[in-house]
Amino acid sequence: DGGITQSPKYLFRKEGQNVTLSCEQNLNHDAMYWYRQDPGQGLRLIYYSQIVNDFQKGDIAEGYSVSREKKESFPLTVTSAQKNPTAFYLCASRKTGAQNQPQHFGDGTRLSIL
Amino acid sequence: AQSVTQPDIHITVSEGASLELRCNYSYGATPYLFWYVQSPGQGLQLLLKYFSGDTLVQGIKGFEAEFKRSQSSFNLRKPSVHWSDAAEYFCAVGAQAGTALIFGKGTTLSVSS
Numbered sequence: 339d340g341g342i343t344q345s346p347k348y349l350f351r352k353e354g355q356n357v358t359l360s361c362e363q364n365l366n367h368d369a370m371y372w373y374r375q376d377p378g379q380g381l382r383l384i385y386y387s388q389i390v391n392d393f394q395k396g397d398i399a400e401g402y403s404v405s406r407e408k409k410e411s412f413p414l415t416v417t418s419a420q421k422n423p424t425a426f427y428l429c430a431s432r433k434t435g436a437q438n439q440p441q442h443f444g445d446g447t448r449l450s451i452l
Numbered sequence: 453a454q455s456v457t458q459p460d461i462h463i464t465v466s467e468g469a470s471l472e473l474r475c476n477y478s479y480g481a482t483p484y485l486f487w488y489v490q491s492p493g494q495g496l497q498l499l500l501k502y503f504s505g506d507t508l509v510q511g512i513k514g515f516e517a518e519f520k521r522s523q524s525s526f527n528l529r530k531p532s533v534h535w536s537d538a539a540e541y542f543c544a545v546g547a548q549a550g551t552a553l554i555f556g557k558g559t560t561l562s563v564s565s
Contacts, residue, residue, distance in 0.1 A: 342495075344495075378557065380555050380556060381555045388551075430552075432553075438484045438503035441496075441552070441553050443488075444495050445494055445495045446493070
């Protein structure tokens with residue numbers, strides 16, 4: 339079945355360390371997204387990419403970086419510059435070309451600080 | 453600018469009772485509207501979507517939503533709630549194709565027995 343796979347499910351970061359969250363999709367979607375979810379804050383957009391080798395900052399991009407070298411993959415790196423990284427991170431993808439297309443979500447990665 | 457407001461942060465409903473979750477949007481053109489549900493520690497699952505035609509749309513798990521342009525609303529309803537419906541619900545509006553959906557902050561539904 340097609341879908342979005344996020345790994346790992348749980349991740350721990352030490353102070354000063356960069357960590358990378360994986361997101362892979364086999365839905366043949368052009369657009370991919372990263373969200374951060376904190377209690378009571380809803381989903382906040384970190385980065386998104388509409389095509390390979392191109393990506394845009396979202397509302398809270400500071401302290402994060404992404405790459406989009408392949409259509410299927412959109413990894414997110416949480417850098418040491420992100421001082422409050424503890425959150426639930428969600429990856430999504432969407433078929434482009436029509437506004438009525440929904441976003442499909444992975445099951446998320448929970449990042450905590452050691 | 454587009455925005456989505458879910459006025460209720462938390463709602464408690466008795467099992468078997470009816471449910472209505474409110475969603476108001478701000479969008480200049482014809483909106484494309486979605487409802488998602490999230491169980492704890494999981495991703496978001498699409499319940500239903502509206503983009504044209506009949507203003508009452510049916511979704512999965514017995515949910516429906518009604519689009520009211522005059523009220524800029526897209527409220528989610530279910531005639532009889534089950535304990536398994538306890539979750540967080542998000543309303544979203546679609547902007548330009550390929551850009552991210554704009555989400556409300558969510559409504560947490562609790563179901564009492």
